[in-house]
Amino acid sequence: MYIGRFVVVGPELAAYRVSSRSFPNRQVVARDDQLTVTPTPDAPESDNPYISYNCVRPADGGQSAVVGNGSHVDPIAEKLDLGYPARDALAESLLALDYEKDDYDTPRVAGVVAGRTAGEGSEAGERDRSAYIGTVRKDALLVREVSEPTLVATYELDTPTDFDFDAATATAAADDAYELDFEHAVCAAGVRVGDDGVETAIRNGD
Numbered sequence: 001m002y003i004g005r006f007v008v009v010g011p012e013l014a015a016y017r018v019s020s021r022s023f024p025n026r027q028v029v030a031r032d033d034q035l036t037v038t039p040t041p042d043a044p045e046s047d048n049p050y051i052s053y054n055c056v057r058p059a060d061g062g063q064s065a066v067v068g069n070g071s072h073v074d075p076i077a078e079k080l081d082l083g084y085p086a087r088d089a090l091a092e093s094l095l096a097l098d099y100e101k102d103d104y105d106t107p108r109v110a111g112v113v114a115g116r117t118a119g120e121g122s123e124a125g126e127r128d129r130s131a132y133i134g135t136v137r138k139d140a141l142l143v144r145e146v147s148e149p150t151l152v153a154t155y156e157l158d159t160p161t162d163f164d165f166d167a168a169t170a171t172a173a174a175d176d177a178y179e180l181d182f183e184h185a186v187c188a189a190g191v192r193v194g195d196d197g198v199e200t201a202i203r204n205g206d
């Protein structure tokens, strides 16, 4: 089955995979503390505005991280930095940018994971393990908190659905997402938020 791009979001952990029929010559690269999807040097030139973007960004001083399939990742992270609740940062940014105006009305998908011990104003030692997933499609805006790994994709599986995903590290998340049995895997990224901050990992094609 071809489901396009997808995120899996669970407590403290998230994964993002690019699957692509049309633009397979792409990779994930690390730039400072964020991960970016970009064409490989041998990729044919394209003016498609949706194929290069930050797919993982730490936010809120390393207390949380954002994953997603397009330019909405940036405003979500920036709103978290400003102190917005994850639900609001997702909903506002997804709605503002809306689905992609391409031949497929491709949805935007995204997730926010938190994992660090909460800071000022919270009980000592209290851990924030909240996770949120969201998508904006032509017919819907869906944002919800999740307590178990949950997947949403651009095509077919385009409503957040519980998903069996037991990776425990960023590296395992990237590898497991890449290896999932959905067609046209191109590259993947994983992120884990723990007490030591945000850990990221990249899995590019073989």
Ligand SMILES: NC(=O)c1ncn([C@@H]2O[C@H](COP(=O)(O)O)[C@@H](O)[C@H]2O)c1NC=O
Pocket (backbone or CB within 6 Å): 004, 005, 018, 019, 020, 021, 022, 023, 037, 048, 050, 051, 052, 069, 070, 100, 102, 103, 104, 106, 107, 154
């Ligand atoms: N985020 C991405 O990596 C991405 N890759 C392709 N798209 C969009 O989706 C359309 C279909 O791509 P494909 O045939 O590879 O599934 C492309 O024309 C492009 O507008 C993307 N946009 C959203 O997923």
